[in-house]
Structure formats: structure tokens, C-alpha cells
Amino acid sequence: MNKAIKKEEILNNMTLKEKIGQMTQVAPYFFISDSEATVYGALRNLNINKEQVYTIGSILGIGGPSEMIKLQESYLKNATHELPLMFMADVIHGYKTIFPVPLALASSFNPEMARIAGKISAKEAYSSGIHVVFSPMCDLSRDPRWGRVVEGFGEDVFLTGEMAKAMVEGFTNKGKLGKDAVACCIKHFAGYGASEAGRDYNTVDLSRLSLYRDYLPAYKKALEGGADFVMTSFNTLDGVPATINTFLLRKILKEKWQSKAIVISDYDSLTQIIDHGAAENQKEAALKGIKAGLDIEMASSVYMNHLTELIEEGTVKESEIDEIVGKIIDFKIKIGLFDNPYSGANQASESEICLSEEHMDLAKEAALESVVLLENNGVLPLKKKQSIALIGPFAKSRKLIGPWSWHGRNDLHKTLEETLKDNLVFVSEKASYGEYTDEEIKQIKEADVLIMALGEDESLSGEAHSRSNIHLPNDQEGFYQNFRKIIDKVVVLVFGGRPLILSEFKDVDAMMMCWFLGSSSSEAIKELLYGEANPSGKLPMSFPRNIGQIPIYYNHFNTGRPFDPASKNMYLSKYLDVANTPLYPFGYGLSYSNFTYENLSISKDSLKANETLKVSVKVKNDSDLSGKEVIQLYIRDYVAEIVRPVKELKKIRKIHFLPQETKIIDFELNYDDLAYFDHEGKLKLESGKIGIFVGGSSDKTLNKDFYFIK
Ligand code: GLC
Numbered sequence: 001m002n003k004a005i006k007k008e009e010i011l012n013n014m015t016l017k018e019k020i021g022q023m024t025q026v027a028p029y030f031f032i033s034d035s036e037a038t039v040y041g042a043l044r045n046l047n048i049n050k051e052q053v054y055t056i057g058s059i060l061g062i063g064g065p066s067e068m069i070k071l072q073e074s075y076l077k078n079a080t081h082e083l084p085l086m087f088m089a090d091v092i093h094g095y096k097t098i099f100p101v102p103l104a105l106a107s108s109f110n111p112e113m114a115r116i117a118g119k120i121s122a123k124e125a126y127s128s129g130i131h132v133v134f135s136p137m138c139d140l141s142r143d144p145r146w147g148r149v150v151e152g153f154g155e156d157v158f159l160t161g162e163m164a165k166a167m168v169e170g171f172t173n174k175g176k177l178g179k180d181a182v183a184c185c186i187k188h189f190a191g192y193g194a195s196e197a198g199r200d201y202n203t204v205d206l207s208r209l210s211l212y213r214d215y216l217p218a219y220k221k222a223l224e225g226g227a228d229f230v231m232t233s234f235n236t237l238d239g240v241p242a243t244i245n246t247f248l249l250r251k252i253l254k255e256k257w258q259s260k261a262i263v264i265s266d267y268d269s270l271t272q273i274i275d276h277g278a279a280e281n282q283k284e285a286a287l288k289g290i291k292a293g294l295d296i297e298m299a300s301s302v303y304m305n306h307l308t309e310l311i312e313e314g315t316v317k318e319s320e321i322d323e324i325v326g327k328i329i330d331f332k333i334k335i336g337l338f339d340n341p342y343s344g345a346n347q348a349s350e351s352e353i354c355l356s357e358e359h360m361d362l363a364k365e366a367a368l369e370s371v372v373l374l375e376n377n378g379v380l381p382l383k384k385k386q387s388i389a390l391i392g393p394f395a396k397s398r399k400l401i402g403p404w405s406w407h408g409r410n411d412l413h414k415t416l417e418e419t420l421k422d423n424l425v426f427v428s429e430k431a432s433y434g435e436y437t438d439e440e441i442k443q444i445k446e447a448d449v450l451i452m453a454l455g456e457d458e459s460l461s462g463e464a465h466s467r468s469n470i471h472l473p474n475d476q477e478g479f480y481q482n483f484r485k486i487i488d489k490v491v492v493l494v495f496g497g498r499p500l501i502l503s504e505f506k507d508v509d510a511m512m513m514c515w516f517l518g519s520s521s522s523e524a525i526k527e528l529l530y531g532e533a534n535p536s537g538k539l540p541m542s543f544p545r546n547i548g549q550i551p552i553y554y555n556h557f558n559t560g561r562p563f564d565p566a567s568k569n570m571y572l573s574k575y576l577d578v579a580n581t582p583l584y585p586f587g588y589g590l591s592y593s594n595f596t597y598e599n600l601s602i603s604k605d606s607l608k609a610n611e612t613l614k615v616s617v618k619v620k621n622d623s624d625l626s627g628k629e630v631i632q633l634y635i636r637d638y639v640a641e642i643v644r645p646v647k648e649l650k651k652i653r654k655i656h657f658l659p660q661e662t663k664i665i666d667f668e669l670n671y672d673d674l675a676y677f678d679h680e681g682k683l684k685l686e687s688g689k690i691g692i693f694v695g696g697s698s699d700k701t702l703n704k705d706f707y708f709i710k
Contacts, residue, residue, distance in 0.1 A: 021055020175226020
């Protein structure tokens with residue numbers, strides 16, 4: 001098809017109202033009253049009439065292929081133009097086969113896991129007729145109080161970018177789309193993860209330095225991965241709501257990055273600019289949206305009800321609308337919507353493809369790589385003959401797949417009790433010591449090992465679910481301590497969608513951060529407990545010792561009075577009541593193997609801007625168990641015009657080792673890996689000493705320095 005003719009032809013045949021309709025997205029409920037989609041916010045009272053409904057350009061969410069087909073048929077029958085609906089949905093970590101939550105996928109430190117999660121989720125979503133997914137979330141966050149850290153990839157810009165790009169490549173078939181692939185709408189642009197005090201929808205006040213260095217790069221990498229859409233965030237940036245922020249949408253996205261992505265608001269975030277105090281009324285909101293570069297508004301009718309007037313009075317030109325609608329038509333042509341408005345929607349293939357054994361196995365592989373072993377004094381791996389007592393709120397729970405699982409169903413998947421049943425001598429989901437009878441405590445004592453399945457419910461994570469107190473709820477600390485006192489071997493499994501305060505569990509025999517691992521959670525945990533798989537996850541976010549330390553992250557500045565435990569000087573940057581270090585640092589995670597690092601070497605003692613530095617390190621698996629290790633390479637630019645963090649992750653390699661196997665791991669660094677963004681977002685690097693740090697955790701590395709010569 002010749003796109004140029006088709007697009008112009010379509011545009012010329014459209015009325016202004018039909019064009020404006022393409023810039024509006026609503027939930028299916030406007031077309032199907034008994035749709036499964038729930039309706040929140042401004043969507044409830046959208047005063048749009050039946051004629052306007054049949055100009056709508058896209059749908060938010062869908063109950064499945066049959067609903068999509070029914071809706072598209074009805075729409076095409078009633079619409080007075082020829083543009084089929086586009087269907088967009090929140091497929092965050094799976095459609096029906098659910099993968100570990102994104103924060104858990106990040107713990108794998110293996111972008112391939114994100115790519116596979118994207119690919120499989122796309123295949124399943126495609127069979128339901130979905131064209132675009134609102135995923136991945138590229139929001140870096142350093143605040144575990146924020147409910148949405150569960151949807152992101154943690155505190156580090158490099159890891160977030162690598163995981164986001166890989167997931168986009170998986171969803172979109174590297175941007176090529178086509179059968180079994182879906183387009184990506186990355187989110188939330190930009191800086192949403194810096195919501196003040198971790199309170200969702202709160203103010204974001206970021207320096208341009210941090211915006212360029214920490215918060216923007218992952219969106220850019222995700223666009224490079226092949227994303228076609230960008231969703232604006234609810235927050236303000238520099239006091240201007242992101243949804244109407246010309247600096248973000250035009251200066252950065254369109255001009256600096258040369259992106260052609262279609263920009264869509266978040267859920268009624270265009271109307272919210274009135275609440276922000278950035279517009280007097282909806283008409284002004286519509287004007288600000290167009291001028292800033294917002295193409296589609298989600299779940300509100302500001303454009304639909306005010307753009308015509310703005311055009312009639314000449315404040316907005318119809319050519320500005322044509323440019324936007326032209327982008328939407330281009331995309332609908334790109335995904336073949338005019339040739340087949342139903343795309344991959346097919347009830348039979350959806351039923352056959354979703355939750356297949358192959359997909360469940362891939363979800364389990366990802367889960368196996370996402371669990372982080374935090375403590376182990378040798379009690380793990382368990383032995384087959386050991387008897388187990390399993391207690392706590394997650395002992396019998398099916399709520400293991402995690403929040404934002406949309407079409408995922410907890411009831412389809414196994415509980416820990418079901419997967420560990422062969423060795424269980426006692427199980428209870430009671431979660432306080434006082435509820436246990438003497439007889440029950442006697443039975444627990446008779447078991448070889450007590451496993452306590454603890455944590456926060458999945459309903460305490462996700463959008464609008466921030467917590468000011470990130471201890472385990474309902475005094476699970478006391479619950480643990482009471483059993484710790486009387487039981488010899490205690491293993492704690494922690495479920496949750498964020499770093500939690502685990503300081504009260506430091507005397508445990510073994511502890512795993514299990515996050516929410518998706519459809520194959522309990523099977524994966526069982527294999528890890530018995531050593532059928534060897535834990536290889538690393539923390540993508542620092543775990544604070546207490547809430548007062550937040551925000552705490554590894555790539556901090558040194559300050560002018562860096563704390564030195566050996567110094568007698570009290571005037572140093574510290575707290576009186578807690579160490580500066582986290583309980584568990586970024587990049588930390590144990591294995592049943594024991595990996596040792598030596599012989600860190602670099603190819604040059606001085607490096608010019610156009611040269612490449614080769615780094616190599618010898619890593620040995622000094623154990624009789626094969627396992628995977630994440631070799632992490634950090635840098636430190638000791639002196640720069642703008643001070644730089646004490647460490648910055650620049651490379652990761654997840655490598656499998658056989659028992660007693662030694663490998664030489666090589667990395668290459670060039671100028672772009674070493675340079676830094678200044679306040680204007682320009683890359684720069686002065687001459688000077690730079691440190692290379694390589695190891696299995698941000699706090700345990702070998703070091704070599706070299707000189708960069710400009
Ligand atoms: C929500 C979320 C966004 C999601 C959108 C559509 O409010 O902020 O992540 O994709 O609405 O459901």
C-alpha cells in the first residue's frame with residue numbers, strides 16, 4: 001500500500017470532529033456496557049454523545065479476543081469514517097502467563113529474561129487483539145515507599161535502561177512488529193519515580209543534572225529498542241505537569257532525541273492539569289496539550305469538547321491536528337489495521353497459546369533467575385529427607401503472581417504448600433505466635449526446618465499503593481522473633497513488591513527475597529530451596545536498615561565530609577543512630593556456589609577519547625555446585641567539573657560456571673561509557689584519573705585506576 005496517498009486520502013475525507021476523535025482514548029465500557037474494564041476518574045462523567053463515541057481512535061483495555069472483535073465490528077458498522085479502532089492495554093509482566101514483576105526481573109540482572117517476558121507476553125496479547133501495551137515502565141526510583149517501584153527496574157540508570165530496552169525488543173520484535181508482536185507505549189515520561197517522599201502522584205522536583213544523568217536515559221534506550229508510543233506522567237517537572245511540558249515533549253523527545261513516537265497522556269492526566277493549577281479550565285488544558293505536543297488524551301474528553309472551538313477562533317490551526325492524526329494514521333497503517341481490523345484476535349488461538357507449558361516453563365526460568373538469596377549459613381539447599389514446617393501468611397497463599405497482572409489469575413497457580421507437600425509435617429497460614437497452640441508449636445519444633453513465608457500482600461504494591469512504613473505488616477517481625485528463639489533452623493521467604501525493612505531478620509539461617517514471581521512462583525521457589533536451581537539474583541534496589549535512611553542508593557556523591565569509620569572527627573556526613581550503608585546493597589545477592597575474583601587487569605594506563613579500554617577479570621566458581629554469577633563493572637571519575645557518584649554501573653555479564661570452573665571475563669569501555677551529562681544534557685569528560693571496579697556486588701569489588709587523556 002502506498003502510505004503517502006492512503007494517509008492524505010484518509011485525512012482529506014475526515015471531518016474535524018472525526019480527526020479530533022482519533023486523539024481520544026476511552027475504556028471499552030462506552031461501547032459494551034457489560035465490559036470487564038472498570039472505569040475510574042474523569043472517565044465516568046465524560047459528556048460525549050453517541051456520534052462522538054464513534055469517532056474515538058483507540059480503546060484502553062479489552063476483555064479478550066471475542067470482546068475485541070465484537071467491539072471493532074460494532075464500531076466499524078457505526079463509524080462515519082474508515083479508521084478502525086486501535087486497542088491498547090496494560091500488559092506489564094504478562095498477559096495470562098505471568099512473569100515475575102519487573103522489579104524481580106531486574107533482580108535477574110539478565111536483560112534476556114526481560115526480552116523473553118516481552119516476547120511471550122506479546123504473543124499472548126496479540127492473540128487477544130491487543131495492538132499496543134503500556135509497558136515497560138522506565139521510571140527509575142530510589143524510594144521503596146513508592147508503590148510503583150514494583151513496576152520498574154530499580155535504582156540504577158544502566159540496569160533500568162538495559163532491562164527496558166530488552167523488554168521493548170521482546171514485545172515489538174525489535175520494532176519490526178508483525179505477527180505475535182505488539183507495539184510498546186513506554187511510561188511514564190518523565191521522572192515519575194522521583195515522587196516526593198514516595199507518595200504516589202506527588203510533586204517531582206528534580207535538578208536538570210539528575211534528570212539527564214539518572215531519569216531520562218532509560219526512556220531513550222527503550223525508544224531505541226523500538227517503542228512507538230510514550231505516555232506522559234502524572235507529575236510536574238520544573239513546576240509544569242509532564243502532560244503539557246513542552247521541554248519534555250518537544251525539546252527532549254522530538255528535538256533532542258528526534259523521536260517520532262506518538263505521545264499519549266496517562267489516565268485523565270490532561271484534565272488533572274487543572275487540579276495541578278496549570279490551567280484555568282478544560283479549554284485552556286486542551287490548548288496547552290496541543291502546544292506542548294500531546295497527541296492522544298486517555299480517558300478524558302478535553303480535546304473532544306474544546307478543540308473545535310480553539311480551531312474556530314484560530315488559537316489552534318487545523319494543520320496542527322492533521323499532523324497529529326497523520327501520525328496516528330501512519331501507525332494504524334504500519335500495524336495493518338486497514339487490511340485486517342481484527343489483527344490477531346482469535347479466541348481459539350488465544351486459548352491454545354496462553355498458559356501453554358512452554359510459556360509456563362519460560363516464566364519459571366525467569367523466576368529462578370529473579371530470586372535473591374540474602375542470607376544463608378548453609379541451611380540451604382534443603383535435603384530431600386528433611387521434614388518441613390511451613391507457616392505464615394504466604395504458606396497457603398495463591399497471591400504470588402504480583403500486582404498489575406491484569407488477565408493473570410492467582411487461582412490457576414500452585415501454592416507453596418502444594419509444591420512442598422511431600423516434606424511438610426506441619427503447615428499453617430496463621431501469622432502471629434499467640435495463635436499457635438502448644439501442640440502446634442511442638443509439631444513445628446519436631447520438624448527439621450521451619451520455613452516462614454512472610455511479606456507484604458500484592459495489594460500493598462502498585463499504583464496508588466505507597467506505604468510510609470515499609471516494615472513487614474502486622475508485626476511479622478515479632479512473629480519471626482518468637483519462633484527464632486525456639487527453633488534451630490529457620491528459613492524466611494520474603495514476598496513483596498518493594499525493598500522492605502529486614503533488619504529484624506538478620507539472625508535468620510537463610511532468607512530469600514522472592515518478590516512476586518508470576519505464574520510459576522512456587523515451583524521456582526521449591527527448586528531453589530532444594531538446590532535444583534542455584535540462586536543468582538542480585539538486588540536492583542538498596543534495602544534500607546530503617547525508613548529514616550530513605551532515599552538510600554549506591555551511586556551517591558562522596559560529599560565534602562565523607563564518613564570515615566576510622567576517623568575521630570565527629571563532623572562527618574552520618575547519622576547518630578544508624579550506619580550510612582544499607583542493610584543489603586545494590587547488586588548484592590548470594591549463591592550456593594562461592595565466586596572468587598582476582599587478576600583484574602586493564603589494557604591501558606592512559607586512554608584517549610577515541611580509544612577503547614579492555615578490562616578483564618578472573619572469576620572462579622570455588623564450589624562443587626554449578627551456578628550463575630553477575631559480574632558487575634562500575635566506574636568512578638574521581639575529579640570532574642560536576643562531581644560524579646562514588647560508583648556508576650556500566651556493564652553486567654551474567655555467566656554460568658561449572659563446579660570449580662574458572663573463566664576470564666572481558667569488558668570493553670569507550671568514551672560514551674565514561675562520559676557524563678552536564679546540566680544541559682551534553683556529554684562531557686575531562687582528563688583525569690578514573691577507577692574501574694569489578695565484582696559480584698556494588699560493595700565488594702576489585703579496583704584498578706587509569707587516566708583518561710582528553
Ligand atoms: C494508570 C497508570 C498507567 C496505566 C494507565 C492505563 O493510571 O498510571 O501506568 O498504563 O493508567 O491503565
